[in-house]
Amino acid sequence: MRIDGRKNEQVRHVKITRNYTKYAEGSVLIEVGETKVLCNASIEEKVPPFLKGSGEGWITAEYNMLPRATHTRKVRDIAKLKLDGRTMEIQRLIGRALRSVVDLKALGEKTIWIDCDVIQADGGTRTSSITGAFVALVDAINKLHKAHPFEIYPIRNFVTAVSVGIVNNEKYIDLCYEEDSKAKVDMNIVMTDTGEFVEVQGTGEEAPFNREELNSLLSLGEKGVKQMITAQKDALKMDALWIGTGDRG
Amino acid sequence: MRIDGRKNEQVRHVKITRNYTKYAEGSVLIEVGETKVLCNASIEEKVPPFLKGSGEGWITAEYNMLPRATHTRKVRDIAKLKLDGRTMEIQRLIGRALRSVVDLKALGEKTIWIDCDVIQADGGTRTSSITGAFVALVDAINKLHKAHPFEIYPIRNFVTAVSVGIVNNEKYIDLCYEEDSKAKVDMNIVMTDTGEFVEVQGTGEEAPFNREELNSLLSLGEKGVKQMITAQKDALKMDALWIGTGDRG
Amino acid sequence: MRIDGRKNEQVRHVKITRNYTKYAEGSVLIEVGETKVLCNASIEEKVPPFLKGSGEGWITAEYNMLPRATHTRKVRDIAKLKLDGRTMEIQRLIGRALRSVVDLKALGEKTIWIDCDVIQADGGTRTSSITGAFVALVDAINKLHKAHPFEIYPIRNFVTAVSVGIVNNEKYIDLCYEEDSKAKVDMNIVMTDTGEFVEVQGTGEEAPFNREELNSLLSLGEKGVKQMITAQKDALKMDALWIGTGDRG
Amino acid sequence: MRIDGRKNEQVRHVKITRNYTKYAEGSVLIEVGETKVLCNASIEEKVPPFLKGSGEGWITAEYNMLPRATHTRKVRDIAKLKLDGRTMEIQRLIGRALRSVVDLKALGEKTIWIDCDVIQADGGTRTSSITGAFVALVDAINKLHKAHPFEIYPIRNFVTAVSVGIVNNEKYIDLCYEEDSKAKVDMNIVMTDTGEFVEVQGTGEEAPFNREELNSLLSLGEKGVKQMITAQKDALKMDALWIGTGDRG
Amino acid sequence: MRIDGRKNEQVRHVKITRNYTKYAEGSVLIEVGETKVLCNASIEEKVPPFLKGSGEGWITAEYNMLPRATHTRKVRDIAKLKLDGRTMEIQRLIGRALRSVVDLKALGEKTIWIDCDVIQADGGTRTSSITGAFVALVDAINKLHKAHPFEIYPIRNFVTAVSVGIVNNEKYIDLCYEEDSKAKVDMNIVMTDTGEFVEVQGTGEEAPFNREELNSLLSLGEKGVKQMITAQKDALKMDALWIGTGDRG
């Protein structure tokens, strides 16, 4: 039995609150157990220089932990004039994950900024960010779609993420902080609702892992992803209806 | 009648949620109308260099708006490698306001960090930050006091803040964003529960103001401050009992 | 009697030297007692992005203390890669003060940069900066006006500033450093020559202050402002003749 | 057939030059095809603050591309005052990879700095960096071991890395730049000589990938890793003899 | 005849005002023609890390141009977060020049900070800075010497600097800005009062120069240096008496 009574293949309780703030085009508070991330999607009517004139859009993410999202207070990046490496890694991952399910040509020349601000961190902030950000992205894109229908609705698939790991020789899904800090192997899996992988990142800093362990973790991840997609679908309900249809308005 | 139906001397609805996050020694979500600020108080067992060995403590504040707390997305400070001037002004104000009601000698050599992160901005974020941060500070200090009673309980008074301004020749209290953007005079008043001023900042960038207008705004501010202190007292209830007693545990 | 023999309502000796350096369009060395600030006004034929195409001009200020303007050497901002908060606060105040008396539409699409560099600091550097910068601004605008008369002369009023404070229960005007460091209340007042307030900033970090004290300080401030405006008029003489006339060349 | 005539499961020619520069404790130029990376290992007799007094050592890596390692000149980080995200990601990966095979307690309180400077980039710079850096690390640690034998020789295993990917529906190993830029799936595999995984990072930004594709890529990766370890062994020869022995001098 | 009527080998009028500001241990305003530099010397009772415990002192310089010291306003370094290369070059030169005539062992473990802030720039700011800074340094060191006599008085020689250059095939000394901007060769010479060179920097960016031209410029420089040393001696008078004596108090 796990610290919080869960079964090995059971994710924590997921709560997705849409329209959490009033200005962002998409605004989602996602709570996965005690992890809480505010995911806002903002639409900007221009693209980065490398896409100007290409007809294609862009999705980019920024991730940040509020100073007291953790046990001890974390100094703000601006106080050190440096973005830390972990933050960079995570925000690049979120951006890639969301872009992987969006038809950027169909989106057209606009940028969608995803801001994931962690209000409370209890493990799994990067996977929760992806899961919540996807819902915020759908809301932002639907706002555009309702005002001026896209020729091709740009979201092709659901995308979500979950962590898996090996703790005390047990394979767990959706590790909380206490489990995570004792894990010998730690893996983040980003998948679509068609059961395909977008990103697999497994690390065995404490100890390397073998092919068999990797396979078990992947299988476990697939189970978790399904639970997360269910949570996204429950939150979006009818607002998910265009996803994957290539709807033409 | 004002945009939202309030009377001139009426503050917006104030909601103070304590223990909003689980790690900070004091954690308050304050909502004043649609303005929402998360105020966390963190205790650090050391002081800045200029106080080392002095026996005195310190209270310092950091203020930040999440990128989409406002109508249009605000670029993060770290992306520009610069803290903007408005942010600096506000966080210095919050720090001074809180230090003005604390006996730093009684606190002893520790620093209390106040983090005010604005989740949604609809006017009055700096005054709401002070009002909410005070409650978080009380919770943090009480945590210390319950573990190891202070010789002298360090909080001497309540402190709170409210904005007043002149909009279309009407004098309003607690301006929302729409009012604030049309104000010809804008003033922030920080006061204690004994009716004394800690800070008065009035600006007439659009047009200067005369002594009579200044007096009316000060009187209006005093009314608003009382409403804010009532909200703080309602939130803290019995946990405010040591304030001003110089209690010796 | 005060440290330097002044009466409570007496400002220090003010000396305003125009054309102090030869390149700036307006260049003033202001000396208020032993405080010395070089105030240069520079004209730039463009405006910040948010005003492009608006037909309006802009006035912005930068404030800086030379490293040894003070008792101990202050590390330069560039060595820390950070502008300190006090500097930001002051330069924002100077900019607001000057903009409050200028018709920016009449000025047209140009920026006037005000550089206030403190050569020696003995209290009151922010108020001296405003007082001196106004004279430099007049010189810079007159240079434009003489070359190509404005349709409407853009300066509507004189603006000046003075500090007041409570030291040892006495209310003083224009505090020198030694007085300032012992003040329990410290207030800066920015006013026009028509006796209206542009900015009022009062702080009681050491101890809060009551309404009556606030009133006395405001009255004292009004007296000081008059002395400062006299100094500005003595310095400008005939060059002040267009101020407030809305002169059309 | 691949662009450069290789078979799908064939890595490029690997050349490892030890003692490439004369000051570093370990200095390796690794060439994998036309990719050239200088990997220097430097010993510092202290550890980062979080390890002070712990008795444990640390290994950390910095990665950098010289401005003209690529087709177009890359602006130096210092000119932008920002380390780019890709660089951060890579140097964190190199550090984790090397730490995973070192007994940091056995190493004792010292830091080994790994500097990977890319002189010419033709795909696979991160995997080549790991492969070359491991050899430089062995040389640096042997220098210590020869001077003052460790109680337990701290290197437990070889570690190396290789890239695999799907290009035009073919699964390739060790992609050169031209292949990499057309890959729909891109994976980096870090493994030990015992056939265990240290890190697996697979990304399908262009298109997601299924479990079967993932499995094929992993199998391909295992083949490539063997070739890389052979290259390391050929370079180190007798100097690899202590690895994994836990030798006590 | 030169622009300002001077002869080729004649330096501009030099005015050295000591005790220009009241806080610095040495404070000199040097005016060379229309070039004005404030040179402050500050004593700090510690040394940089590389000298800790060595018994030796250090002298370091910072150079800065006020924004409107020049024809067009120069953006402050802090606004760009970068110290420009010319500034770095000059401040390193000033530091080397002063250290070359000071016995740092005799000075003991303290740092003297030299701040050269250019108030008005009309050519020759780096050489004027050296000439003025030396006088400020003498004043600061004498303040120490009078309070607690050094065993060995640490200043061994006068040091001063002058510029020479070739303009329209004429060889000029102490170039003003207008001359400098047309010079085909530009040289800065730093010398002691014993007629020895401390630093020679000649640049022919417009056109290279031959050995003969170099020799003429060096001879011209020697003449200029003598005039500058006379100005320093006139300013210091009796306060220069310990220089070079190795006086033991």
Added chain:
Amino acid sequence: MRIDGRKNEQVRHVKITRNYTKYAEGSVLIEVGETKVLCNASIEEKVPPFLKGSGEGWITAEYNMLPRATHTRKVRDIAKLKLDGRTMEIQRLIGRALRSVVDLKALGEKTIWIDCDVIQADGGTRTSSITGAFVALVDAINKLHKAHPFEIYPIRNFVTAVSVGIVNNEKYIDLCYEEDSKAKVDMNIVMTDTGEFVEVQGTGEEAPFNREELNSLLSLGEKGVKQMITAQKDALKMDALWIGTGDRG
């Protein structure tokens, strides 16, 4: 006899490898004794703002030491967010040296970036950088000339550099690190193949030097420069044929 057996007026062995990397338009590895610098020249089809529309080109240099080019590891600039002063000084010198022999009007509106990255430093890195960078510059310009002949071939002269110094009262040429660290006078001389000076920088921080010593060092420098130009000519062979011809294609 010198440390490495050389005669006083003998430079170290010089090896110039052209086309060292494959992407840069000019790429040279220069080895002078044990000093190794990679000099890459990159062509960019635009100029800095101050030259836009002028018809003139620009040449600019960046210099950098790899962290372990030296005895102890040097922290990267980006880790400190500051370019150090020595680096700035050197890269400005390299830029001036190369520009002095190029007809920038003939080059036309393009920028040539010179990147000098020091792989191993054993004294003379700045002079070696100039010597190597000139060869890389010739290669880059010839690439342009062969594709689209310049009306006037823009390189007017060879330029090269050498160091001289006084060590133990002996005058040496091309000092290695061990000699350099004991030198009482240190001078860098940049010259053309016509025997004219482009830059002379002599520093006597340890002790000042007299006119006679300066003359001997200049004469010695002239000898060294000849050896360096021979090395450049040997490396370039027929590819140097256009230099100085003002060839019109």
